[in-house]
Amino acid sequence: MSLRCQFCMALLLTAAGLVGGCGTAVGSGTSTALSGDDLEAMADQMASGILASPEVQRVVREQGPLRVVVLPVENQLTGEVLPRGQAMAFTASVRTLLSRARTGNFVWVNNRDTFYALRARELEGMDLGPAPEAVNPEWALHATFRSLADDDKRGRSAFYQAVFSLTSLDNRTVLWTDVYNVKKTAVKSFLD
Amino acid sequence: MLRLVLKPPLLLLVLTLATLAGIGCASNRNERAAQRGVSAYFAGRPDLAVEILEPLSHEPDRNYVLNNLRLGQAALAAGDLVTAENAYYRAYETLNAAGVNNQARTAATVLFNERVRIWLGEPYERAIANLHLGIVYYLQGDYNNARGAFENALFKLRRYAGDEDAEANYEEQESTFAIAYILLGRTWQRLGREDLAQQNFDRASELDPSLRALADSELHAGTNVLLILEWGTGPQKLPEGSGIVFAAASSPLLPQPRVVVNGRPAGIGELAVPTIDTHLMARQRRWQTIDTYRAIREVTGKGMMVGGVIVLDQGMRRRNEDTALLGAALIGLGALLDASSAPDTRQWEMVPRTIYLVPLSLEPGVHDIRVALPHPYGYGDLVQEFRNVEVGSGRETALYGRILPGHAGVIDFALPPDPVRGP
Numbered sequence: 001m002s003l004r005c006q007f008c009m010a011l012l013l014t015a016a017g018l019v020g021g022c023g024t025a026v027g028s029g030t031s032t033a034l035s036g037d038d039l040e041a042m043a044d045q046m047a048s049g050i051l052a053s054p055e056v057q058r059v060v061r062e063q064g065p066l067r068v069v070v071l072p073v074e075n076q077l078t079g080e081v082l083p084r085g086q087a088m089a090f091t092a093s094v095r096t097l098l099s100r101a102r103t104g105n106f107v108w109v110n111n112r113d114t115f116y117a118l119r120a121r122e123l124e125g126m127d128l129g130p131a132p133e134a135v136n137p138e139w140a141l142h143a144t145f146r147s148l149a150d151d152d153k154r155g156r157s158a159f160y161q162a163v164f165s166l167t168s169l170d171n172r173t174v175l176w177t178d179v180y181n182v183k184k185t186a187v188k189s190f191l192d
Numbered sequence: 193m194l195r196l197v198l199k200p201p202l203l204l205l206v207l208t209l210a211t212l213a214g215i216g217c218a219s220n221r222n223e224r225a226a227q228r229g230v231s232a233y234f235a236g237r238p239d240l241a242v243e244i245l246e247p248l249s250h251e252p253d254r255n256y257v258l259n260n261l262r263l264g265q266a267a268l269a270a271g272d273l274v275t276a277e278n279a280y281y282r283a284y285e286t287l288n289a290a291g292v293n294n295q296a297r298t299a300a301t302v303l304f305n306e307r308v309r310i311w312l313g314e315p316y317e318r319a320i321a322n323l324h325l326g327i328v329y330y331l332q333g334d335y336n337n338a339r340g341a342f343e344n345a346l347f348k349l350r351r352y353a354g355d356e357d358a359e360a361n362y363e364e365q366e367s368t369f370a371i372a373y374i375l376l377g378r379t380w381q382r383l384g385r386e387d388l389a390q391q392n393f394d395r396a397s398e399l400d401p402s403l404r405a406l407a408d409s410e411l412h413a414g415t416n417v418l419l420i421l422e423w424g425t426g427p428q429k430l431p432e433g434s435g436i437v438f439a440a441a442s443s444p445l446l447p448q449p450r451v452v453v454n455g456r457p458a459g460i461g462e463l464a465v466p467t468i469d470t471h472l473m474a475r476q477r478r479w480q481t482i483d484t485y486r487a488i489r490e491v492t493g494k495g496m497m498v499g500g501v502i503v504l505d506q507g508m509r510r511r512n513e514d515t516a517l518l519g520a521a522l523i524g525l526g527a528l529l530d531a532s533s534a535p536d537t538r539q540w541e542m543v544p545r546t547i548y549l550v551p552l553s554l555e556p557g558v559h560d561i562r563v564a565l566p567h568p569y570g571y572g573d574l575v576q577e578f579r580n581v582e583v584g585s586g587r588e589t590a591l592y593g594r595i596l597p598g599h600a601g602v603i604d605f606a607l608p609p610d611p612v613r614g615p
Contacts, residue, residue, distance in 0.1 A: 025253065025254065028291060031290075084334065149347070156288065187291070191293040192290050
């Protein structure tokens, strides 16, 4: 082997050693967990779905703007956890994203627990909306997250289904419901 | 002399060594600190361990998952459920991701030193991590998240089942971890799904017949207190040649806890059985691909050293400086590869040897519960006391005890939580 080849080999080994030190435990890797982008897509789909619903439009025409409380997300995910803090932040984000469509037909309000827990955490940039006491909601937006997940030698996959429903707090009738589906896959690598 | 040092092979050898030393430097400081935390934990000061490990748990280095698991266990033992949940959740997120060790890190692991990889633990460590996350949620009454974590614990064992006859392999893996099914069953009951609870209890009995009495749906439905007790120390990883072995357990037998409620022995009989043996789980180690690379690295390193001596000898005989330097560089690199073929023995030292689940049916009111288990090395008994436990009607009371030598082992619920030492 020529000196040049040895040089190249040593250079490669050194490079491998150098880059081996880069990349953090939280900076690399693919997760099958629901991301902020999924959340945004979900909220956009919900906003347009609710606005386009003839039933919702009829009730708005009859009763005026709907005062809706966004209830905490119910975790029915398989093999996944949704910590309380994250679930609350998620609920608040959904409310914020729905509020962006300023149609004047809805007043979105966080549920009491979420509102005060998030306010206690003083999250910067989080729009908490009106205080629950200031609005007397008549409707509730409820979200249930379900998933079919699998984790084996090849990787992890999860098929998520988020079911949203707008329900009357008076008589429990469901005014609107929609489903958001997403599939996520993470392929296992050599050292996983 | 200066001319010699600047020759490319030597220069690169020095660079390579410096790089590897550099990678290790900051991590070594953190590792020493982490070891102090582990020592504090085993000395019966989980609260001090939490204090030491908390800052390390936010460092996204190669021990990120390991330090979070250490912190989670210490916080759980100290009764600090918020810290425990956060730490276990951080570990959970990384353990659930794929490709955490990127290509460069993988290459460095295979070519140089496997300690540069981000530690993700053996299958049994991952399973216990998820089980503990589930226990933390269960203790807080967050049954949906507890269920998710227990299910994920079972996934973590499946990930390492062999390709051939996957179902049979799943069964073999899960047979040592039927506790997850029992806890899943009890959690489903708390969520009002008796049908799913029954399925999980049946699965637990099927996988481990010694747990049949404990995996009884009626028993769990009729009890309002659950003691989760952890005893002993988990397996110890040791290097052996270019491979890894697990040290033998101090005793093949696992003891039965004695539980006394308000001064009277609780009639728990065959319920107080060990549900797992982490020493047994560790021996089912299936993540062995890297062992082959380690052996190759060792052989290559030795080969390079021998080759280097020959080249160096030739260079000196022919008075060819370049050849001599090449030989020296080969010897150096060979020595480096040989030295780096030492196996990665990092492990989650705090894993218990076994876990006991003791369901009790107690009248609403305030109770004192005392649990005694023998010292792992035979120095009398280790005692865990739960004083002034409030049992309400129609709700579950779950209590966790990590029975450690040197640990005070008294949790008094009548006292206000100590901000430093936990409840």
